[in-house]
Amino acid sequence: MKISDFEKLKNEGTEKLPSEERRRFLRFGLAVTGVFLGGSVLSLTSARNASGVQEKKSAAGKFPYKPHYTMVLRQNRCIDCERCMEACVRTNHVPSYGYRTTIMEQNRAAGDDRDPLFMPVLCNHCNRPPCVRVCPTTATYKDKETGIVMMDYKRCIGCKTCMAACPYNARYFNEETRAVDKCNFCFDTRLSKGKKLTACAEACPADVRIFGELTDENSEAYQLIHKPDRKVWVLRPETGAMPNVFYIND
């Protein structure tokens, strides 16, 4: 039976369903979706028709935000000096076992370790953030004004579902606060205090991290990614999360 056929059936409700039956059904469902074997919680959501990356989808809340913060990463300039990470740790009190931003390393070709590629990674502050969708307590949310994906630490129950859902591995569980922590573009530590740049962007000696606003046509970030002949990419576009962190070369 196809899903479209199921949709035509009348809903029988759950009142008459014995709990034993319900449990069996759930267990079967979990086994199928592979949740026990490391599948993500996202695999529990109902199946939908396959769609291309280009399809227009609604964003969480109004879009664009004002200001609509973005970070443009000039990837080929990154030399993994990790001053950004040091600045982030200092500014946001990140423990040694976690990170809000990190640098990944990649060989250009298999077995060839000359001129490796370094790739800075941080929260992409997605317009359709999977972490926000799965959070059971709305502890993580899209800020209505800035679109920054924020954390309400008091509401976090530490279930780590958001960590599993994040396509960018941009979250960690803070053992001290017993809550998940993540990049918030230094909103509490810098932006709200009038500073224009995040700590990492300010610390970068190679101008890799360009922090700015997508709604401001005069901002460097806007101009960098609006050059017609420039190749711009995002990480894992297939997730449909609509990230706000862009990558370019030079």
Place this chain on the structure above:
Amino acid sequence: MKIGNTKARKFFNLLLFSLVLLVFCSQASGQDEEDGGSIIFTKPVKAVIFEHSIHTEQGLECDSCHDGMFEMEAGVAEQNDDFTMASLYEGNYCGGCHDGDTAFASNTRCTACHIGVKGYERLTGGTKDSGGGH
């Protein structure tokens, strides 16, 4: 008896292997002494590698760089305030050759020399105390 034979052969093989290794290592270290080996700069950014062998293999002599661009003693250059990319672009230090004519320009192929903190940790055998997000 048979087992003893295998053991003896194994021991001999091991001996041979260690001998070869010894000869190889002593040769390698001898070469290092000759040309200064690998220099790792950690200032002003962590980290930049300079391989003497790559440069001498291309026919450069000691006095091609010493004592003009660099002192003989390792680590002197990075104590200077002008040991920066801007200075390289003006033809100082590495920029003396890495100008786009003699060798690739200093503002290209960043990671050919900049090995980063990760490269530094790998070479020095240090382990970074930084976990993953998960």
